[in-house]
Amino acid sequence: MAKQRTTARPRAPTGGEAMVEHFDVLIVGAGISGVAGAYHLQKQCPDTSFVILETEERFGGTWWTHRSPGIRSDSDLHTFGYRFKPWIGPPIATAEEILSYMGEVVEENALDRHIRYRHKILKADWSHEDSRWTVEALRTDTNEAVRISANFLWMCQGYYRHNEGYTPEWEGMADFKGRIAHPENWPDDIDYAGKNVIVIGSGATAATVVPAMAESAAHVTMLQRSPTFFRTGRNAIDIAETLRELDVDESWVHEVTRKKIMFDQAAFTERCFETPDQVKQELLGQIRELLGPDYDVDKHFTPSYRPWRQRIAFVPDADLFKGIAAGKASVVTDEIDRITEAGILLRSGETLEADLIVTATGFNMNVMGDIAFSIDGEPLDFHDTVTYRGMMFTGVPNLAWVFGYFRASWTLRSELIADFVCRLLKHMHETGAKSVAPALRPEEKDMKLFDWMDENDFNPNYLMRALPVLPKRGDKREWQHTQDYWREKDEFPAIDLDDELFVYRRGVRSNIAAE
């Protein structure tokens, strides 16, 4: 199915202010986070009216827009799936399986009635006068502009620009006689059977595309500038298998398996920080065993950074390595000099010939869904704000932002934030607050501020490219976006909503003086 793209200018909204529909909450995006938000809002705040606006024609986000061969998760679905809906398939799942799981959640909870598809939000303005957001969206099917207002904006927009992956500019790209495709814009009509394919990249996407294409291509070469860490193992989880053998109810299997996975992940993450060399040798040992003693693992699979400074992709059933061992795929570690008519000329002088080049070169991060934000008509630059626990921003009222984990499943954070937002909304309702925005406390006014992410902690290229537009971080946990699920799972439910860092307003501006 071809993806929809609209470049035409929107037609002005029809009607005046009377036409602006209003909701308590507006959720941006119907990916795995937006659907989590809607589910929890409906369960925890049943009297709250809400709408989800989604650019695409279906829910699913990442799992709907990505259609390249072999597309699958690289973390397990017990923790990437929701805590409230048991996952009963193999832990690493295809996009289709994830969409079908999300489809059940949408159907079982009648969430579809809240979703407006083909609505791409372009602008959002907060009015202090009215204590509400007004968003302007483009209906991509009719090219109409639609205006909707909401008391609270819940940003579940994901972290990268869908429909436009990141492709560096290489000299000679126009000369190439074959096709060049990015996994985020996978054309429906690509036939690679019997063809020579080069996949540029070394991350999770490359590791997925390479074995999938190697099944029918003549040969697939994974061309990387530098190597990445991988983990590999069976696409199964022992404890889940044992519990199922014992005929334990699936909801218990899900719960226990989640706990076991999170326990193991915590231990692994700790070891990556405490004994990185040992972990590195273990990871490389797995690969040496699969590729044999003559394979140059040092050159092709030994990164220069310590484990977990970038995401570690899980390769289920070692399919990437089995493809390499069988000669269907190979890895070249080199730099691109230029693209030629026939393929790629490398800095080493070697030429790789190809019929198809796949650029698995990453994302263009989009911090806030490419929405032009303003407050009382004044443009808002999120880089001027400080992040409150990676989910709110100083001086920005009634807005929560979902940005998940990299070192654990993304969704674990989406659900922690969902619980926080529901608690905050209930608190505001009970206290009659119309708006809330975090603010640095008096003793924090001179706090040293840093880039959003510490480069020594986690530093993939797409994130480093986006630091100039991301909010800032302070030197206390409240003012940081940590990657620490294991602490946040206890800290978030304990957040004191009456802490002075939450600045509440009890009326619309015109009434404040009278309060």
Ligand SMILES: Cc1cc2nc3c(=O)[nH]c(=O)nc-3n(C[C@H](O)[C@H](O)[C@H](O)COP(=O)(O)OP(=O)(O)OC[C@H]3O[C@@H](n4cnc5c(N)ncnc54)[C@H](O)[C@@H]3O)c2cc1C
């Ligand atoms: C190939 C691939 C594999 C991945 N595998 C994993 C994994 O195994 N584990 C893991 O934890 N993470 C993984 N990730 C990261 C993944 O993106 C997230 O985990 C998760 O799917 C993000 O969900 P989300 O709902 O927050 O965002 P998204 O999936 O990005 O969905 C956001 C939605 O918001 C919509 N939207 C954005 N802006 C607007 C706007 N202005 N107006 C209206 N709608 C808008 C988009 O159309 C989209 O549908 C993977 C990412 C990719 C690309």
